[in-house]
Amino acid sequence: MHPQDLAETRNLPLFRTMLSASFDALMQSAMTQRCPAGQELIRQGARAEYLHVVVEGSVELYAEWQGRRTTMAVVQPVGTFILAACVKDLPYLMSARTLEPSRVLLIPSSDLRAIFRRDPEFAVSIVGELAAAFRSMARHAKNLKLRTSRERIAGYLLKQSALAGGADRFVLQIEKRLVASYLGMTPENLSRALKSLEGSGVELHGHAVTITDRARLAEACEADVLIDGPDSEPLSDGVSLPGPALSED
Amino acid sequence: MHPQDLAETRNLPLFRTMLSASFDALMQSAMTQRCPAGQELIRQGARAEYLHVVVEGSVELYAEWQGRRTTMAVVQPVGTFILAACVKDLPYLMSARTLEPSRVLLIPSSDLRAIFRRDPEFAVSIVGELAAAFRSMARHAKNLKLRTSRERIAGYLLKQSALAGGADRFVLQIEKRLVASYLGMTPENLSRALKSLEGSGVELHGHAVTITDRARLAEACEADVLIDGPDSEPLSDGVSLPGPALSED
DNA sequence: CGGATGGTTGATAGCAATCAAGCACAGTGG
DNA sequence: CCACTGTGCTTGATTGCTATCAACCATCCG
Known part of the structure; x- marks a missing residue:
């Protein structure tokens, strides 16, 4: 080693x-x-x-x-x-x-x-x-039980943005099919929902995400520390969610 | 105390x-x-x-x-x-x-x-x-991500039966609306799905459940220790699932 | 005997999965 | 360098499930 x-x-x-x-x-x-x-x-x-x-x-x-x-x-x-x-x-x-x-x-x-x-x-x-x-x-x-799939996606994007240091532009670290599975939906559905979120403050080009209107995106999914988590807490079995780690509450 | x-x-x-x-x-x-x-x-x-x-x-x-x-x-x-x-x-x-x-x-x-x-x-x-x-x-x-609501219900009934010592007749310990919420569906849906399970080896009278054909019910939801859990493991945050508490490890 | 609550049933609308093609990109091999 | 092939991604059409809305019924309790 x-x-x-x-x-x-x-x-x-x-x-x-x-x-x-x-x-x-x-x-x-x-x-x-x-x-x-x-x-x-x-x-x-x-x-x-x-x-x-x-x-x-x-x-x-x-x-x-x-x-x-x-x-x-x-x-x-x-x-x-x-x-x-x-x-x-x-x-x-x-x-x-x-x-x-x-x-x-x-x-x-x-x-x-x-x-x-x-x-x-x-x-x-x-x-x-x-x-x-x-x-x-x-x-x-x-997240699965309280949010619709559209909300979960918006929440995921906001969380990824936070993980990227609050940047408005960032790149998805993970294949979309895995994101879909993680969020509990099919790839087709993720694709459609992402498209529908363009026009709610998000732009997408491949894996590159740009948040053009954070307030509008937040309307699609009000963030909540009790779901989206303070970034300082490691995830699932001492695991990190897709994305860089952070400091938290 | x-x-x-x-x-x-x-x-x-x-x-x-x-x-x-x-x-x-x-x-x-x-x-x-x-x-x-x-x-x-x-x-x-x-x-x-x-x-x-x-x-x-x-x-x-x-x-x-x-x-x-x-x-x-x-x-x-x-x-x-x-x-x-x-x-x-x-x-x-x-x-x-x-x-x-x-x-x-x-x-x-x-x-x-x-x-x-x-x-x-x-x-x-x-x-x-x-x-x-x-x-x-x-x-x-x-359970939420891999099973349909019908399967979750069948699995829940099988689990409750196991908690009752494997008995074919038992009583739901919990209000159905709570069971529905726990299983991630609406009360209306639970009601309908339960009805549809009659004819798949289950009889219901109020909160009394009778499993008339365990094999048929198992067809509706193949049990799996990795989801339904061995009874020896306490549940969520040291918590028991809806149902009779078990004597456990 | 109300009144409240939980449960059931029916009708409807909407959301998500499925099925089926097409598209885009990356890696491979000619 | 350029097909070629596989994979991931998207798009469309359709089906089917689930939520919602609304009404009704049963039961328990005051």
Whole structure:
């Protein structure tokens, strides 16, 4: 593992405050894996053997049932995923695959559990990470249940803008089909709805988004911290939503 | 606080393994509150001052946005809620109100945070509780995104049957309007869909449900542990799904 | 016996999924 | 350099589901 990556990992909220001895012990049994795009990293239903840390690239978390498929989150560097399954030693609820060539750090979940029992600071970090993950998933559910698809899209654009530092112009980090799946609709519907939002303060050229009238766009979806989230909270299972990370409340 | 309730609380997964000294310290500053039906206990957006434990009665967790409202979970004795907000000291994402006259134990979240830093066993319990809560919320989202409303209803009936010990006859514990909201549909729709399920192996008389042909009902919704959950996992934020509480791990 | 609330039913409108083509762009190979 | 092919994206036509509006019924309670 490269010293640079090691340093970045050490600086994650999850690892920042733990004892050096604990961190070193964790890293000793950890492995780095390089994967091509499209590689399946974990499959839902399998036992959680490793905590995953995305060091480079991006990873989609998705769920399947009866041949249907939905995107639950996209993890970007440096984010962790499937922490919950690891600490409970239970089967994954989601599958994961790389969206591009990626590098992933694997930490054996047995070591993770052993060390969090010995290092109180680490336990505290895990609690914080899990609480954030829970809140992120609760937001996801609220978004789905309380908003129409048009509203979810407008909210997504506003959130992406915020993640881009509040810029009026930014580029979608994620394929539109994945955005659609994440937002709980079909690609066709996303396409149409995006078009209908042009004329509500948004311009689109491919993946480039320009917000021309923020007030009009906000009319399509009133933002709410209790759904759209303060950016400082990591998302789903210690995961980042599509987009750069931010500082928050 | 009654010794009986105290014992039950002490026996919750969250408190079972902690040091007696820690438990006593927590309980010293805790308060019991009696509430009539329909009383608002917490409001989304407010700061988390207390961890709540439902000792008697039942509590609905719901979320609101732009005048819309959705049920996120129903907590029954003895279950806790809003643990995530407490440990992070962040605003509630959900509101809570009693569905019937209830008794609720309030534990100051500052004490909670202080004690979990001192008592590693307690920290471990909190981690387990939060992980379970995360997984429950992830299941909720999967259920919404991967299943049609008819499938969600069939799945709900099958789950309620399982919670009733696998019985073919059971009684809905929750108002249908709440079930509808929890499942992400309107009461009208639930009513119609339930009717259409008669003839798919279900009979309904008021709140009494009889599964006459389990195989046919299963055709309407193939059960999946990764969505419907093993009964051993507590639900959403340490919460039980609408339905009888289970004795659980 | 009202009155309120929850539940059901019916009619209608609107939104979203589906099916089916076409289009645009990127990577590949001739 | 230029087809060529695959993939993602868009567009259109249609179907079907779900919400909405409105009325009615049942039950519980004062």
